[in-house]
Amino acid sequence: MAFNADKWFEKINTGNVVISYKGEVSSELITNSLEVIESKLDDLNEDSRLIRKVYNVLVELLQNLYHHSAFVEGSEGQESKERIAMFLVIKNGEDYSIHTGNYVHNSNIQVLKDRLDQINALTKDELKDLYKLILNNEEFSEKGGGGLGMIDAARKTGSKFEYCFEDFINGYSFFCLNININ
């Protein structure tokens, strides 16, 4: 059975939700969400260091959704649902966690998995070296990146990514990603 992303979303969308969103991720939506998160964290009297980290990581993850969410082709009866991406920022005690979910073509899964596993296996100093290597040497794709956003998020949080790939339909999967910030 195809994975039900709505259930995934509802399961996470509980407790102390700072922001949650499900829908098309446009440039304006990112601008507005960043404004909301900044003012909410400010209202919660979080220290500026933590606000900056949450903000920085959220920028990268939302822009990944903006650039890389796949349109699921030929899924009758599912119109307008397929391009949907999701994100949530949850406060757990002193920590924040950012969750994102979007659809990816199955042909991209291995590359994503390898990259995330690689990032998760590296120390802070190794992440710094990899960041500089990609920054200085690798050609950027038109969509930017080269995985630099995820490397940067791992560097700034010192946390490991958790992720999943759930089989959807017509050769697409739902890709979920989660990172903690404290």
Added chain:
Amino acid sequence: MEPISIEGTPKTPTVNFDATSGKIEIKGRSIPENSIEFYKPLVDWLESYSSGPASLTEVNIQLEYFNTSSSKCILDVFKKLESIHKAGNEVVINWYYEEDDEDMLEAGEDYQSIIRIPFKMIEIEE
């Protein structure tokens, strides 16, 4: 050479490039989805400027946030400045960061280790 003067937005920085005074300033937030579109005119301007730069080019970078898509473009800006410096002109980069913003200091140090121009790390007290 016409100066560049761009006002900041929530996602793009304030930019002031002035060939006469040799002052180059990028300030604010740089988190656009398409950074190349924003930075290309700046890099092109520096390319023209490099044919007749001021005796001292003073670069002030004071960013609150920048995304990784901007980070490559900022490096391109620095590389243009590096070639001006290599040609025997004085160039100095002032990298500003807020006192508790270790990540921004570290980002400056990343550039410092890649670019052969004197960097000055300047802490801003809150």
